[in-house]
Amino acid sequence: xxxxxxxxxxxxxxxxxxLALPLIAWLRARRGQPVFVIPFVSRWSxxxxxxxxxxxxxxxxAGIVLLAxxxxxxxxIDEKHLVKQKGYDIVLAIDLSGSMLAEDxxxxxxxxxxxxxxxxxxxxxxxxxxxxxxxxxxxxxRAYTLAPLxxxxxxxxxxxxxxxxxxxxxxxxxxxxxxxxVARLNQPEREKDGQRLGGxxxxxxxxxxxxxxxxxxxxxxxxxxxxxxxxTIGAGQEGEVPMPVFDDHGRKLGYETVLSELxxxxxxxxxxxTGGRYFRAMDSGTVDAAFAAxxxxxxxxxxxxxxxxxxxxxxxxxxxxFGLFAVGFWLVGPGRREALS
Numbered sequence: 001x002x003x004x005x006x007x008x009x010x011x012x013x014x015x016x017x018x019l020a021l022p023l024i025a026w027l028r029a030r031r032g033q034p035v036f037v038i039p040f041v042s043r044w045s046x047x048x049x050x051x052x053x054x055x056x057x058x059x060x061x062a063g064i065v066l067l068a069x070x071x072x073x074x075x076x077i078d079e080k081h082l083v084k085q086k087g088y089d090i091v092l093a094i095d096l097s098g099s100m101l102a103e104d105x106x107x108x109x110x111x112x113x114x115x116x117x118x119x120x121x122x123x124x125x126x127x128x129x130x131x132x133x134x135x136x137x138x139x140x141x142r143a144y145t146l147a148p149l150x151x152x153x154x155x156x157x158x159x160x161x162x163x164x165x166x167x168x169x170x171x172x173x174x175x176x177x178x179x180x181x182v183a184r185l186n187q188p189e190r191e192k193d194g195q196r197l198g199g200x201x202x203x204x205x206x207x208x209x210x211x212x213x214x215x216x217x218x219x220x221x222x223x224x225x226x227x228x229x230x231x232t233i234g235a236g237q238e239g240e241v242p243m244p245v246f247d248d249h250g251r252k253l254g255y256e257t258v259l260s261e262l263x264x265x266x267x268x269x270x271x272x273x274t275g276g277r278y279f280r281a282m283d284s285g286t287v288d289a290a291f292a293a294x295x296x297x298x299x300x301x302x303x304x305x306x307x308x309x310x311x312x313x314x315x316x317x318x319x320x321x322f323g324l325f326a327v328g329f330w331l332v333g334p335g336r337r338e339a340l341s
Contacts, residue, residue: 178230237282242256
C-alpha cells in the first residue's frame with residue numbers, strides 16, 4: 001500500500017470572510033466611527049464612545065478568524081492505494097471422526113493423535129495467507145459449518161483451537177462435507193459464466209466414506225461444475241495404528257491396535273476430477289509439506305482498490321475561537337453591553 005497524505009480545507013470559502021475583515025475596518029475608519037472590526041459591532045458602544053483598550057478588538061477579531069478557520073474545516077487526508085492484493089476464498093473441511101484419535105504421529109519424541117498433529121499446521125497455513133477469507137467445515141457422521149468465510153484470522157484461530165474429536169457424532173461423511181464446503185463458496189458475485197472465481201477447498205480426512213447422504217464422487221462433480229479445485233489430504237499411517245482407550249471419565253487406560261482404513265483412491269479421484277491434488281500425510285512433516293504446496297500453487301491477484309481516510313481538525317480552531325470571542329465580548333464592559341438590549 002502506498003499512503004499519500006496531505007492537508008486540505010473542506011469549505012475554503014469561509015476564509016474569504018477573514019480576508020474581508022481588514023477591508024471592513026478600513027471602511028468604518030473612514031467614516032470616523034471607532035468600532036470593532038466586525039459588522040454591527042458599533043451598536044455595542046454607541047456612536048461616540050471611544051474604546052478604553054484595543055484588547056477587546058484584538059480578542060474578538062482573533063476569535064472570528066479562528067471560527068472562520070473552523071468553518072473552513074481543515075482536514076488531513078490519508079489515501080491508501082491497494083495496488084495488488086493476493087488472496088483466495090478457502091474452505092477447510094476437517095475430519096473429526098473417532099479415528100482421528102489414533103496416535104500414529106510424533107512431536108518432540110512424544111506420541112500425539114492425528115488431530116493434535118493437524119491443528120498447528122492448519123493454523124500455520126492460515127497465518128501464511130493473511131489476505132484470504134477462510135471458512136471451516138467439520139465432519140464426522142454429519143457435516144457442519146464451524147466458521148463461514150471470514151477474513152478475521154484471530155477469530156478463525158480460536159475456532160480451530162476449539163476442534164476436538166467428539167464434537168460430532170462418529171462416522172466419516174466425506175461426501176456431505178465436500179458438498180457443504182462447495183455450498184459455503186456459493187457466492188454469485190464471485191462467479192463468471194457459472195464458474196466460481198478465486199476459491200478452493202482443502203479436504204482433510206483419515207478414513208473412508210461410511211456416513212452421510214451424498215456420495216463423494218457426486219460431491220466432486222458438484223465442485224467440478226462450479227470450477228472449484230479440491231485438494232485432498234489423507235492423514236495417518238497405513239496398516240495397524242495405536243488407538244487410545246479411555247474410561248468413562250476420559251482417563252486414558254492404554255492402547256489397542258486398530259487397522260487404518262484410508263480410501264486413497266477416492267481422495268485421489270476427487271482431486272483429479274476437480275483439478276486439485278492429493279497428498280499423503282503420514283507424519284507431521286508431510287502434512288506441513290502438503291499445506292505448503294497448496295499455498296504455493298493457489299495465489300490470486302485481484303484488481304487495485306483505493307481507500308481514503310479523512311481526519312477532521314476543525315475543533316482545534318472552533319473552541320479557542322469561541323473562547324476568544326466570549327472574552328473579548330466580556331471585556332467590552334457592562335455599560336457597553338447594555339446597549340445591545
